[in-house]
Amino acid sequence: MQQQAQVVVIGGGYAGVAAANRLSGHPGVSVTLVNSRPVFVERIRLHQLAAGTDDALVEFGKVLAPSVRLVVDVVERIDAPARRLELASGDRLGYDHLVYAAGSVRAPAGVPGAAEHTLAIAQLGDADRLREELAALAPTAPIAVVGGGPLGIEVASELAEQGRSVTLYCGGPLGPSLHPRGRRSVARRLDALGVAVVDGPASRVAAVERDAVVLADGSTRSTALTIWAAGFVAPDLARLSGLTTDAAGRLLTDETLTSIDDDRIVAAGDSAAPSGLPLRMSCQAAEPLGGHAADTVLRRVDGRQPEPFVMAFVGLCISLGRRHGIFQFEHRNDTATRAHIGGRAGAAVKELVCRGTVQQLVLEARHPGATRLPAAFGDRERRRMLAVDASDAVGAGANRGREGA
Template sequence: MAENTDVLVIGGGYAGVMAANRMTRRDDVTVTLVNPRPTFVHRVRLHQLVGGTHEAVVDFRDVLAEGVRRIVDTVTRIDAAGRSVTLADGGTVRYDHLVYAVGSGSADPQVPGAAEFAYPIATLEDVQRLLPVLGSTPATAPVTVVGAGPTGIETAAELAEAGRAVTLVCGGELGPYLHPRGRRSVAARLAKLGVTVLDGPDTRVTAVSRDAVRLSGGREVPSRVTVWTAGFGVPDLAGRSGLSTDALGRLRTDETLTSVDDERIVAAGDSVAPSDRPLRMSCQAAMPLGARAADTVLSRIAGEQPAPLNQSFAAQCISLGRRDGIFQFANRSDVAVWLTIDGRPGAKLKEAVCQGIIKHMSDEAGKPGSYGLHRLPGGGKRRRLLRAERGGAPVTAERVA
């Protein structure tokens, strides 16, 4: 009788669910997923939860394979030597292989007053804390959104479309990822919605108070509710467990997503730093990374050499309320190009992407191994940079233990 292999997945986001589903393709593998929430959070819709147009949660039964065992709890420590994890309730779970997919949340704001008076929206719990505050605030009261990446832009548009008086403080450039053509399109739509956009070098936030936001140029912006979308951070679980991390706390791995400390541990999603060159934090990266992490584990179980990362990007899509959006095309190295689809077609494309994400996970749950976007051609520039850094050596990191 074949020996059973226990695989533990920490984190039930896009990467963790994709990895867990994919590993059920082997009958001799038992997959357990530990996640602190009983439902799947469709994170790319959290701005809609803020605006009241979507619940942003999905039943795990709709995205997770039936054979995956679920534990609703939080991992507080990884014992790599003992191949086990400790849970918040005091229990332990042993594993043969571990997938580290703890995701990301809001970065700890260093700006005076931000932790006390600003509301992050990077997690479901963040948004749930914000909603009653918005609900008790008059619609005419000024709302300030800090941060002009996709989350900030989408949240500002959603609130403005709901009738709020919104100021978007960029702290620099509006939509820094976007091509100038796409940036002009986004700016025009925000203006049409009535959003006041403050961008440029004097718009860095220096202080937040109960009723205002102060900028580096000296301006004070009235704000009854301040929404904070500037930056992301990752849980410190890997560092607390003695594993090697980068400066932000992401688990350091080689190009097969294997920890530089322990080949029984692989990582995926926002919490991984392969070869100290982490990818853009996004769902677009998380699901392929989840599939790649699962393939690495399955290769090791089969006694085969895992394939290296081959990440390809295509675009960044941003909703601008429920009737407009932009689909910003990019090259495979994740650099925005001139081509965009905006307006109503852009909104439809963004909605199709949101629905497609759930379909990808559901399809993988029903037919593990069917997902293949992580195998698309791409990553050539990344491999060239890594080879140059290593003097022509193969793109795999040496392990430190």
């Protein structure tokens, strides 16, 4: 009887669970998932957890295939030459193939005082702490939310809907990834909720004090609580383990999601940078990336060549409190179209998406391989960029050859 290949997945988020479930359907594979918590966290609901409208937690027994072994621990180092993980508990875990789906964390602010005087909302512990701080805060106390992207908008809306006094400091345009029509729709809803939006070049927060934020123009705005919602990076596990990463800490891979350093390691989700052209950090990208990372491993286990990753974006959804939202339709290359769904219908679509991400994991746990995107549903712009990069590489090689002649 042929021995099973030992596959370990680092990270129990959307990408990691999707990968583990897909892998579980292969009889020649034994799957272990290493995660720091014994529950699955719906990160796209963390703003709700902070506001007290959802707990953002799902039992792994619901979303994870029964045959997947769950290890609740933290990976401190990847020993790639030895194919071994060193865990915080002191244990070591060997593997034949590794799926790196470590997710993302709050990006360093690089702003004086931000580390000491702001609260993040990137992970479960962040949201739990923010919820506690909000509970101890007077209902009328001024709150500053830093970051005009989807997360900042969602946090500001959720708190303002509860009657909180919120100012959103965008650091540039409000909702930069939205179409101008969608941006106007969001701005109207924020205004109706009473959110004071400070956008444009002067809205960049240059420093944070205990009870104030200092803007780029030198002006100071009082605040009782400052929430930092301005960007994500990958954890530094891969880099500290000697693997090649991009500037944001994502593992550099080829288009099959295989590490450029080691063909026994593949990456998925927020911590993957295929061909140096990473997708937007999102659950929309995470689950397809997780599924494809698993497919790459399974093809190698079967002695077949892995295939390039194929995906395209559909839209961007942002909740604007519990009763309103927006679904911004997008081109396949993740740029906004003119069309969007707003208001209560937008909120309904957002909730459908949140539930659907979990339901897809449940489906994949019960029927591995069930959730796939057709190959035709790809990002043509990405293929064009990759083709140009390949052509440039060939040209550079030919030039080097001529120079050496």
